[in-house]
Amino acid sequence: MKLEIGGASHAYGDLQTLDSLDLAVEAQSVIGLVGPSGCGKSTLLELICGLQEQSAGTISVEGQTAADERLSRCAFMPQRDLLLPWYSAIDNAALALRNQGMGRREAREAAGTLFERFGLAGFEAVRPGELSGGMRQRVAFLRTLVAGKPVLALDEPFASLDAITRAEMQEWLATALRTDPRTVVLVTHDVEEALYLCDRVAVLSARPARIVAELSAPAPRAADRDAAVTDPAFVAAREEALRALREGSA
């Protein structure tokens, strides 16, 4: 198992956010975490990444349980792209490499090959302020990918985008993960997005969060998104997830 969570609980003061949560994620698989707003999804993600400490239970990434060990194995992509406006797109994408001590030219070259592969060629020198919302998310995802971490933790990466751009970005991410498979934890409030992009989807209850259902996606990251999401098996899985979500929020 790439990632294992056993009996993890977390609280902010008196506010219990996670209640004895168990989860296991295999290498190179994508797990979706869906749940009602404010249920602690993002907290769980930060716990996995070692950005916070749980109050009980264990969380291990590649067998390592210490928070700083988890931090060095997970790349966190926050909800907003948070591209640094003073750096060009390529320098934003290469940020982790620079932090890891690579020289500017090498870091740009390494990130540049991904720009070509992921349809961003020609935008290397552009400042984030001049990019569209979808493009910014692509650069933010590449920044996460370039870090070369075994686990990618994505926190509602497409929540800020309009419906059309979001569908495009889901297809784009599906393609990216087909060509470059990674272990991914994807937090989203969009059941359809989770079932399209993930192998498995864990439905969380309202706070304090626990897992109320775990579903397998019928056709993860299918090349034809429109066909995949209208397939009867997909529709049935979506209804099941929604039912679990409603029951968990009650």
Next chain:
Amino acid sequence: MRRWLLPALLLAALLGLWQIACSTGAIADALSLEDFLVPSPAEIASSLWENRDLLAENAWVTLREMVLGILAALVVGVGFAILMHSSRLLRDAAYPLVVASQTIPIVVISPILVVWFGYGITPKIVIVALICFFPITVNALDGLRSVDPEAVKMMRSLDASRWQRFRRAEAPAALPNLFTGIKISVVIAPIAAVFAEWAGSSSGLGHLIQSDTANFEVARQFATVAVLSALALALIGLTALAERRVVTWR
């Protein structure tokens, strides 16, 4: 064009009115003064020209006091802001004192500084620096603290050390605020320099104004004020230029 033309026209109109009021003796009559105590713009202009060497000599003295004072405030203020930003303890301890230090009127301490440092340039630099220290420190600290906490998490997860977080995220984010602080400093530095010269000096524009008061050289006083104001405007222009060069992402 419009940005320059309209204020220039207004200024010309005001100077014209002033000239007319002087040539008819309206202002002097209203204030029951001798005519030579109310110089017209034309008389001020000719004083400016006749005394150009004297004014230039003293302007150079005051300019040096202002620039060196601002630079000293910049070095100390930015250093202090970084220290307060990196240590919560230091911030809680020192910040109230920094604010409280502003309640000490500069008029009161400048004679003390003259006693300590003599009639040379040192007390002037210290006084200008003391005045400019506050806006620079407070704005730089605000800028450093303006970084999104999510961006900090993102940087941590991308292997950034404390120094790299500062160098790549916090310091650039603080630059626009820092320039605001510098611009405020540049505006108040002439006042500080004049006060410093009044407390004890043998040269400088403030000194010139003071000695001209004793001799009823009113036209030259106005000319001196015009030069002082031109110096401040030039410094503001330079700061704005530097800001455009440095903060290229806005």
